[in-house]
Amino acid sequence: MTTTLTYFDARGRAEPIRLVLAYAGVPFEDRGLSHEQWAKAKAETPLGQLPYLVVGDADGERVIPQTMAIVRHLARANGLDGKDELERVAADVAAETALDARTAHSQLRFSPAWADEAAKAKFAAETVPAHLARLDKLIGDRTWFASSAPTYADLVAFDTLDRLVGAWPAILAGSPRLAAFVDRVRALPELASYLASRRPG
Ligand SMILES: N[C@@H](CCC(=O)N[C@@H](CS)C(=O)NCC(=O)O)C(=O)O
Numbered sequence: 001m002t003t004t005l006t007y008f009d010a011r012g013r014a015e016p017i018r019l020v021l022a023y024a025g026v027p028f029e030d031r032g033l034s035h036e037q038w039a040k041a042k043a044e045t046p047l048g049q050l051p052y053l054v055v056g057d058a059d060g061e062r063v064i065p066q067t068m069a070i071v072r073h074l075a076r077a078n079g080l081d082g083k084d085e086l087e088r089v090a091a092d093v094a095a096e097t098a099l100d101a102r103t104a105h106s107q108l109r110f111s112p113a114w115a116d117e118a119a120k121a122k123f124a125a126e127t128v129p130a131h132l133a134r135l136d137k138l139i140g141d142r143t144w145f146a147s148s149a150p151t152y153a154d155l156v157a158f159d160t161l162d163r164l165v166g167a168w169p170a171i172l173a174g175s176p177r178l179a180a181f182v183d184r185v186r187a188l189p190e191l192a193s194y195l196a197s198r199r200p201g
Pocket residue numbers: 012013042048049050051065066067068
């Protein structure tokens with residue numbers, strides 16, 4: 001079986017996919033296209049968007065677009081989607097809540113307001129805490145969001161929180177349970193090699 005992930009040469013949307021692959025121990029080719037390469041390749045991709053995943057086996061190749069379809073496919077294929085329906089729902093709820101925060105951050109990050117320090121400070125002071133409060137409520141005093149062991153939702157939540165910490169290093173100071181969660185994910189032995197060698201954020 002071969003697994004090839006294609007995205008730009010950046011963490012971006014593909015990072016939760018890479019984290020799931022790394023945590024599951026699935027060897028994969030991590031293709032990072034330049035914008036010139038993408039301009040040539042775009043027309044031949046499933047939806048004209050990145051990322052997409054190509055999984056090859058004896059039956060041929062499956063080409064899968066859409067970040068969260070890829071993440072959830074890999075989670076199901078590798079037992080990272082929860083043990084039963086209740087856990088699967090909890091994982092989906094946590095992942096969607098993290099993605100709400102990620103989307104809000106990306107909208108600011110890729111807008112002219114990112115150059116406006118006052119707008120950034122307002123976002124960090126008012127918008128981010130509302131997202132963090134939801135995530136904090138979901139994890140409560142548990143170790144992982146949805147199960148007794150990490151699910152894909154923990155990796156999606158880690159990616160979001162890690163991005164926020166990258167933008168505002170003290171952003172989790174008022175959320176000790178989420179800060180401890182981030183440290184816990186960062187310390188997972190399954191992720192050690194990937195986290196030590198991944199692209200800069
Ligand atoms: N919902 C899609 C959105 C994909 C998307 O917007 N990808 C951007 C990169 S982050 C893209 O392909 N941009 C290049 C283009 O549209 O030509 C997903 O999550 O995969």
